[in-house]
Every structure is written in structure tokens, then in C-alpha cells.
Amino acid sequence: MKAIVSAGLMGVLFALGLGLGGMTHPEKVLGFLDVMGRWEPSLALVMGGALGVHALFLRWSRRWKAPVLAARFASPPYSRVDGSLVTGAALFGVGWGLVGYCPGPAFVALATGGRDALMFALSMLAGMLLFRFWTRFRAPVGGSPDATN
Template sequence: MSVANRLLPPLISGTLFGAGLTVSGMTNPERVRGFLDVFGRWDPTLVFVMGGAVIVMAIAWRIQRRMKVPVFGKKFSLPDRSDLDGKLIAGSVLFGVGWGIAGLCPGPAVASLALAPTTVLPFVIAMIVGMAAHALIPEAKLRPSKRAAR
């Protein structure tokens, strides 16, 4: 498979995803914060975005079950229940808190770079630093030692 054939599907998918985030308002931190403010001035518009995503994924899962191999890959890489562990739960909580504070998550932040780079750049830089720190810190240092647990 040529480089162009390998890069074209993710480029088209990423562009479509970014456009969807922009059109839906997910790149607007105020709209996201309004959605998360369930005890204040709640903005329900993102419920429709999530509902649309659920419908699309329900269709995609049904199609995937009928396929032997993916269109642009050699095999499917699907999550299972064993993926649910303490690190995933802690990361999800951290993600949610950051999303609530900043009103952005990685997808909308990257999409926002095209619209308002100066306002979203600090978030994207912090996100890249966090990902780099995670990649550079050995996993053994992230787990508490058995001695410390005693």
C-alpha cells in the first residue's frame, strides 16, 4: 500500500471529524461549559450531537459485525471489558475534569487551531506536554511500589 493510500483515509476522516465538531459547536468552550452546567443555565444542544454520534456508531457496529476485515486495515482492533482498569477510570475522570474546566477536549482543541489558534494554543501545548510526559515516564514509576503500599 502506498503512502498516499495509507494517509488518505485518516486525512479524510480527520477533516470530516473536525468539520463536524466545528458545525456542531463542540469547538466553542462556552457551549460545552453550558452543556456541563446542569444545575445552572444548561444548554442541551450537545445532546443532539451526542445522539447523532450514537446513531452513527450503532450503524457502524452493525456493519462491522458483517465484515471479516476492515476496509483500510488488516484486522479489527476492538476494545473488550478487560480494558477497564484503574488507570482508564482515573484517566477518564481527569479528562472529564479538564473538559469541564477548559471547555475543550483534544479533538475540538485541534479543530479550533484552524479557527482561533491564539485562544486554544495554550491548551494544545499543555496537552502535548502531558502526552509527552506520559510517553517519557516509565510505567513502573507511575505505579505505587509494593513497599509503599505496606
């Protein structure tokens, strides 16, 4: 239960940071990507601030024997770069560049009732369902398509 409450509080903190940094406004993101026009550096400042906080916390947390709200520190299940990762990253980047939303800011912007954010979130959820269907359809018998042999 503590982990769920903690995750919820971190989500609220993340949402507040996105909102205060103006990252729920697609024009900020699109302005950041417009390096040959009227470049908007605020996204770089928000990312830099987030990286700085993360770096300090990571350095501090390495002194701990165990995490506060879990039995052990979590690690990604695998770290290989494959076609699925590259394709997903490319789709994420293209979508981000076309509409100025990524998942976090889009869900925060949903709280304001924005139609663009709603359309983005529904499209993203449809894409996730399509991906789930596709991976189940192409999965070999007895295993996941991402399983390492």
C-alpha cells in the same frame, strides 16, 4: 497508503462535524455541563447523532468478512479497568469541565488561531510528555508498567 489517506479523510470529516456542531466553542460544552443553570443541550444532540451514526455503521460493518482498508478488524489490546484508566478519565473530565475543550475540538479550534485553544493544546502535549516520562521512569526492568502478568 490507503489507510493513511482514509484516516486523514476521517479526521477532516470529524473536524467538520465538530465545527458544524459548534463543539469548538468551549461555552457550548460548559453550558452543557451547567445542568443547574442555563443548560445548553446541543452537545447531547451532537453526541446522540454521532452514536446513532456509529450504531448504524457498526451493525452494517459486522456483515463484512474483512475491513476495506486493513487486513483485519482491530480490537483494543486489553479491556481491564485499572487505576491508570480511572485516573486518566478523571483528568480528562476535570480538564474538559474546567476549560470546555477536549482534544478533538481543541485541535480543530487551533485552525482559527484561538489563543485559548493553543494554550490547551500545548498544556495537553506537555501532560502527554510528562506521562511518557513518568511511565518510563517507573517501568519495571524488562517490561511496561501496563503489561499483564
